[in-house]
Amino acid sequence: MHYYDGSFGGMHLIWWFIWIIFIVWIFLIPIDIPYQKSKRESPQDILNKRFAKGEISKEELEESKNILNSDSPKNINS
Incomplete structure (x- = not known):
């Protein structure tokens, strides 16, 4: 120096x-890395996409939405 x-x-x-x-x-x-998701999808978005693709029926969609929106989470194991 x-x-x-x-x-x-x-x-x-x-x-x-x-x-x-x-x-x-x-x-x-x-x-911005190619092929990397920039936004994390919510469960609601995933359900809507599956319904749009025809993977689930309207009844399954509504049931899943009710489960996601319920205030008290249910224990899946019991």
Whole structure:
């Protein structure tokens, strides 16, 4: 490092700021990775898609919605 009268040269300090900003930008900016879901689907969305594809009937859809929307969760094992 070069010292000029006990302090760094002006450009040297500017380059440190540039590198710090560049490194922070690399690690903090989210990267859009192909084939990765950007939004997590809710159970309601999954049910609606399955109904639209014809995988479940209207009765199964309504029953599943009632189970999801019920206030008291039921024990599946009993």
